[in-house]
Every structure is written in structure tokens, then in C-alpha cells.
Amino acid sequence: MAVYNHYQVMQPTTLGSGAETLRVGLGVQPLSALLVRLTAQLASANTDDNLANLLGKLDGIEVDYRGTRLVAGRAIDLYRVYRCVTRVKSRLIAPGATAGSVREVSFAIPFGRRLFDPLRCLPAVNKGDLTLTIRTVANPSGYNNYSLMVEAIELPDARPTEFYRVTTQTFAPATTGIYDIDLPRALRLAGVGIANAQSTPFASANNIVDCELLVNNAEQYVSYATFESLRAMASYLSGSPDMLALHRHTENTAAAYTQNAATLTDRAVQSPGDDFGYISFDPLGDDNYVLVTESLNNLVLRVTVGATGTIRILPVEVGTDAWLFRRSGTVGTR
Numbered sequence: 482m483a484v485y486n487h488y489q490v491m492q493p494t495t496l497g498s499g500a501e502t503l504r505v506g507l508g509v510q511p512l513s514a515l516l517v518r519l520t521a522q523l524a525s526a527n528t529d530d531n532l533a534n535l536l537g538k539l540d541g542i543e544v545d546y547r548g549t550r551l552v553a554g555r556a557i558d559l560y561r562v563y564r565c566v567t568r569v570k571s572r573l574i575a576p577g578a579t580a581g582s583v584r585e586v587s588f589a590i591p592f593g594r595r596l597f598d599p600l601r602c603l604p605a606v607n608k609g610d611l612t613l614t615i616r617t618v619a620n621p622s623g624y625n626n627y628s629l630m631v632e633a634i635e636l637p638d639a640r641p642t643e644f645y646r647v648t649t650q651t652f653a654p655a656t657t658g659i660y661d662i663d664l665p666r667a668l669r670l671a672g673v674g675i676a677n678a679q680s681t682p683f684a685s686a687n688n689i690v691d692c693e694l695l696v697n698n699a700e701q702y703v704s705y706a707t708f709e710s711l712r713a714m715a716s717y718l719s720g721s722p723d724m725l726a727l728h729r730h731t732e733n734t735a736a737a738y739t740q741n742a743a744t745l746t747d748r749a750v751q752s753p754g755d756d757f758g759y760i761s762f763d764p765l766g767d768d769n770y771v772l773v774t775e776s777l778n779n780l781v782l783r784v785t786v787g788a789t790g791t792i793r794i795l796p797v798e799v800g801t802d803a804w805l806f807r808r809s810g811t812v813g814t815r
Contacts, residue, residue: 483599483636483638483639484637484638485513485597485634485635485636485637486508486510486633486634486635486636486637487632487633487634487635488508488632488633488635489630489631489632489633490505490507490508490515490613490631490632490633491503491505491613491629491630491631492630493628493629493630494628494629494630495626495627495628496538496617496627496628496629497617498619498620498625499619500540500616500617500618500619501616501617502614502615502616502617503614503615503616503617503629504612504613504614504615505612505613505631506608506609506611506612506613507544507611507612507613507633508611508633508635509605509606509607509608509611510605510635510636510637511599511602511603511604511605511635511636511637511639511640511641512592512602512603512611512633512634512635512636513591513592513593513596513597513598513602513603513634513635513636513639514589514590514591514592514593514596514602514633514634515544515589515590515613515631515632515633515634516587516588516589516590516631516632516633516634517539517542517556517587517588517589517590517629517630517631518585518586518587518629518630518631518632519535519536519538519539519556519585519586519587519627519628519629520583520584520585520586520627520628520629521535521538521583521584521620521624521625521626521627521628522580522581522582522583522584522624522625522626523577523578523579523580523581523582523584523623523624524580524620524622524623524624524625525580525623526578526579526580527578528578528623530575530584530623531621531622531623532557532573532586533557533755534621534622534623534624535584535586535621535623535624536555536556536557536560536586537555537556537557537618537621538556538617538618538620538621538624538627539555539556539615539616539617539629540555540556540616540617540618541553541554541555541614541615541616542554542555542556542559542590542613542614542615542616543613543614543615543616544590544611544612544613544614545611545612545614546603546606546610546611546805546809547610547809547810548809549805549808549809550648551592551603551644551646551800551805552590552646552647552648553647553648553649554647554648554649554793554795555649555676555793556588557676558649558674558676558757558793558795559588559590559647559795560588561674561676561715561719561757561759562647562672562674562759562795562797563588563589563590563591563647564588564718564719565672565674565715565718565719565759565761566591566594566645566671566672566718566763566797567589567591567593567594567595567596568595568718568719568720569589569591569595569596570719570720571586571587571588571589572585572586572587572588573585573586573587574586581626584624591645592644592645593641593644593645594766596634597634597636599636599638599639599640599641600639600641600642600643601641601643601644601645601799602636602639602641602644603641603644604641604642604644604802604805604806610809613631615629615631641802642801642802642803643799643800643801643802644799644800644801644802644805645671645797645798645799645800646668646797646798646799646800647674647795647796647797647798648665648795648796648798649793649794649795650662650793650794650795650796651791651792651793651794652791652792652793652794653789653790653791653792654688654786654789654790654792655789656786656789657786657787657788657789658785658786659783659784659785659786660783660784660786661695661781661782661783661784662781662782662783662784662794663779663780663781664774664780664781664782664794664796665774665780665796665798666774666775666777666779666780667774667775667798667804668774668775668798668799668800668801668804669768669771669772669773669774669775669798669799670762670771670772670774670780670796670797670798670799671761671762671763671771671772671797671798671799672759672760672761672762672763672796672797673759673760673762673782673794673795673796673797674715674757674758674759674794674795674796674797675689675692675708675711675757675758675759675760675792675793675794675795676756676757676792676793676794676795677689677708677712677756677757677758677792678756678790678791678792678793687708687787687788688786688787688788688789688790688791688792689708689758689784689785689786689787689792690707690708690784690785690786690787691705691706691707691708691784691785692706692708692711692782692783692784692785693705693706693782693783694760694780694781694782694783695779695780695781695782695783696772696777696780697777697778697779697780698779702760702762702770702772703760706760708758710758711758711759711760712755712756712757712758714758714759714760714761715757715758715759718759718761718764768799771799782794
């Protein structure tokens, strides 16, 4: 009978109002996932939540094995990518609308298709080889008094040979037009996340208006897709049209009460899915469509840029323990 180990990597830590870097060592057993819990307080009363801002405090989350980057990205981007890959839904608690009301969001950084996956997770390593680094920025508008906690799920009995690797490429075109973005070709590719810094439905002013995938200079998988369809695909895969969002209704109590009166405008909160699209190469979760890249001469995401701005590309690669240990010059722990 298999067992697992759920333990605390980082105790609840009060984050400063400015930028700082936190670094902790991770365990030695096969690692299935990291669980990140972030809390903050509303800076002022009756403020609409902005989840991108709430998560924006964590500007960088990195997992490294002896100098090899296995995870790298902003919290908001990693949350969105992993939700598309694993369908694991996150948790949000947002009671109260007064100043100081607590907001809590929890999300997973899994190394397999799902939590507790013994076939796809990080392999066992030596002590001190695996580290977690978290980089923060000044408190985003609307929130203060942040606290962070990280836990881990290890699978001592697992003997994995594969894991997910998610990193971030930044692309900042100086002008509008058509551009080619090189994608990595060292490992099999399970998907590509796109964080479109400026995204208005069906607007030519989008940073990325549309895209296609060129494999050895030939169209493959995606011959043409608008960003709206990629954004919808992210919603389809994540299991919710809004990914993670909430809303509230308000009533103007200063006016005379009217029976059955409609409340004011539905206070819809910005969804983290608003500016995020996803291309899946493993929609069934069985590697049937996964893109083998090692033998390719080139692999390009060709995009039409409608407005200048910073775009973040997050390739989801399928790493192997052989690749990892060879790259770091070590022998695997068994």
C-alpha cells in the first residue's frame, strides 16, 4: 500500500510591504506538488477584489535542481497554467467588505497531471539539491498585510521517470506586426500558456491578436487561432468559464426601500482568465497529442501583435529524470 507525506515547507511568513526574496530547501523524496497559501487584507472598505492584484505580490516563484530551473513564473501565470494542465481548482475565501477583511487564495504547483501522481512527479534527490525561491514586489493596490505559507506533498514509494517543467519567456515587441517566438526543443511539449498583457475581446489593440504554430516551418496543431479562442480553451480545460472569480450585489440603502427592487450593478470581479490563453498538446491527458521536439530543426509560435506591450509565454515541458540528472551532472537517487 502506497503512502504519501504532506508537510510544511515554509511556515506562515509575514511579507514586508516592499520587495524581498525568500528561499528554502525542499525535501529529498519524490515531490508531487507544492501547495501555496497566500493571505492579505483589504486596504480599504467596499473595494472590488482584483485577483490578479492579490496574486501579484508573488512576482516570481522558482524551483531549481542544482542550477536547473524546473519552475519559473509569476504566481498568477503559474496558477493559470497548472489549472489548465491538471484541472485542479484553486480555493478562494473572501469574507467581509470592510477594511482589514482577510482574503485567502490557495493554489497548487503540481509536477504531474494531477496531485499524488506516482508516475509523473519530481524524482528523489539528495538533500540540499532542490530549492524553492519566492520573489515579492511592493504591495499591489488594494491589499496589505500579506502572509505566505507553502506545503509539499511527497510520494516516498513513487518511482517516476517524468515530470512537468514550466518556465517563462518574456516577449516585448517594439512595434505591431508579425513576430516569431522560438519555443524550447529539448523536451516534449505538453502545452503553451500565453499571458496577454493587454486583452480586450475581439480588439485589434490586443498585444497578441492571433497565432499559429510552425513545426519545421510547416503549420501544425494550430494553423490559425484568435486569442479569444485560446482564452476560451483555457476556460474549457480549467473547468470554469471564469477560472477563479467572485461577485457581489450591493444595494443603495441610503435611498428609500422598494420591494423587489433590483440591486445595483453586479460587481463582477476581474477573472485571472481575462488575459490568458492556452494551447494544449495533451488535451486527453494520455500523451496522445504531445509534441515531440527533440528532433526538430525549429519550433515557432508566430503571432500577430496588435499593440506593443510585454507578453509572457509559458511552455509546459515533459521532463525526464534522465534529462535532469544528465543536465546537472548527477546520478539519480533510488
